[in-house]
Amino acid sequence: MSRPEQIAPPEIFYNDSESRKYTTSTRVQHIQAQMTLRSLELLNLDPEKTHFILDVGCGSGLSGEILTEENQIWVGMDIAPSMLATALDREVEGDLFLSDMGCGVPFRAGTFDAAISISAIQWLCNADSTTSEPKVRLARFFSTLYAALKRGGKFVGQFYPANENQIIQITSAAKVAGFQCGVVVDDPESKKNKKHYLVLQAGHSDRPLNLGNMEVESTTPKKEKKMSKKMMRAMETKKEYIHRKKELMKRRGKTVAQDSKFTGRRRKPRF
Amino acid sequence: MKFLTTNFVKCAVKSCDASDLSFPLKYEECELQLQEHDFNPEFLISMLPRLNWDAVVQVAADLGNTSLPSTKPEGIENNEQLLKDLHSLLLETQIINGKMTCRHCGHIYYIKDSIANFLLPPHLANS
Numbered sequence A: 001m002s003r004p005e006q007i008a009p010p011e012i013f014y015n016d017s018e019s020r021k022y023t024t025s026t027r028v029q030h031i032q033a034q035m036t037l038r039s040l041e042l043l044n045l046d047p048e049k050t051h052f053i054l055d056v057g058c059g060s061g062l063s064g065e066i067l068t069e070e071n072q073i074w075v076g077m078d079i080a081p082s083m084l085a086t087a088l089d090r091e092v093e094g095d096l097f098l099s100d101m102g103c104g105v106p107f108r109a110g111t112f113d114a115a116i117s118i119s120a121i122q123w124l125c126n127a128d129s130t131t132s133e134p135k136v137r138l139a140r141f142f143s144t145l146y147a148a149l150k151r152g153g154k155f156v157g158q159f160y161p162a163n164e165n166q167i168i169q170i171t172s173a174a175k176v177a178g179f180q181c182g183v184v185v186d187d188p189e190s191k192k193n194k195k196h197y198l199v200l201q202a203g204h205s206d207r208p209l210n211l212g213n214m215e216v217e218s219t220t221p222k223k224e225k226k227m228s229k230k231m232m233r234a235m236e237t238k239k240e241y242i243h244r245k246k247e248l249m250k251r252r253g254k255t256v257a258q259d260s261k262f263t264g265r266r267r268k269p270r271f
Numbered sequence B: 001m002k003f004l005t006t007n008f009v010k011c012a013v014k015s016c017d018a019s020d021l022s023f024p025l026k027y028e029e030c031e032l033q034l035q036e037h038d039f040n041p042e043f044l045i046s047m048l049p050r051l052n053w054d055a056v057v058q059v060a061a062d063l064g065n066t067s068l069p070s071t072k073p074e075g076i077e078n079n080e081q082l083l084k085d086l087h088s089l090l091l092e093t094q095i096i097n098g099k100m101t102c103r104h105c106g107h108i109y110y111i112k113d114s115i116a117n118f119l120l121p122p123h124l125a126n127s
């Protein structure tokens, strides 16, 4: 089975007939609903409250409908006009934006309590035309997403990485944007049911992501799990990165600045 | 698009990121519709601190409503009437068609059949 990402750009792949086929398939509806509910579980929002949520790559609203059922208010963005037209036909509750996540999330700072994305962000790793450099698009997406979330805001995105390298590309870009970042893998042993969730947090939250026995900064399950060196590096925090580089420099006989409690911290801009 | 969303959406052009003029957008030729929505006072109360009230007033004026108070209402928790008014303005007032212009770069975004088009032409994307 070939991946949609390899067939055509999203706005072409999801044409009228594909949008209809996708949205009316009970199998698809079921899977998308399950992954949305799982994302909400990872987000760990206060179940008593209604939140303002962004759905990135909202498509025809299968994920958004779950948000509505869960009493959330949402805004969806998607690049495929046919998918949004289908969403409109289904009279979804969310506001719909025809918009390319690779060009950024066009909302002012601190807008959303949380954001989700179901089966969409792997598209960012594709270079559909000569003008779309994945690295630039990933950077733009995560930096604007970070800004659009309120402090302590969280993002959970289920995605279909084509290979390990895409996981590294995505997590590195999220980290550079300032997120605490990890990847949760459900059903890792099953080729068919294995699911990847990118979990991000924008600063401290009183209700952090619900990752079970894991920590966001090193979403390596406590049980030993084999990870490539590259993968480990993609998972490390800025602080860990600095420490590793410093160690390396010391071993090479260079003098490095002493560690302090400020090492690897974000500094306030000075004017 | 709900009125609420006008208080958050800004110009998507990268070179407008740092400009105060890229928010709020200027709303013109808008066709409005009232769509019923469940009344949820807790949600309104949670959103109030993050509302930019000047932008609420400005966009309401763009849409022909100049009757809003010029400062953000306080103590809305116990004011049922105020909550109902805010509810109908923020959540039930929908822009069905219209155009939004960035005051910084002049780019025009259109709302058609309730869908806001924020796709950028190639020369504005990631520049």
Ligand SMILES: C[S@@+](CC[C@H](N)C(=O)[O-])C[C@H]1O[C@@H](n2cnc3c(N)ncnc32)[C@H](O)[C@@H]1O
Binding pocket: A010, A011, A014, A032, A056, A057, A058, A059, A060, A061, A062, A063, A077, A078, A079, A080, A083, A099, A100, A101, A102, A117, A118, A119, A120, A123, A124
């Ligand atoms: C498999 S569908 C999922 C839709 C919806 N989240 C759901 O759960 O049913 C993936 C969606 O991602 C959208 N997408 C792909 N690339 C995108 C981009 N650059 N910006 C916004 N949306 C994009 C596609 O148009 C498509 O609607």
Ligand SMILES: [Zn+2]
Binding pocket: B011, B012, B013, B016, B022, B102, B103, B104, B105, B106, B107
């Ligand atoms: Zn602009």
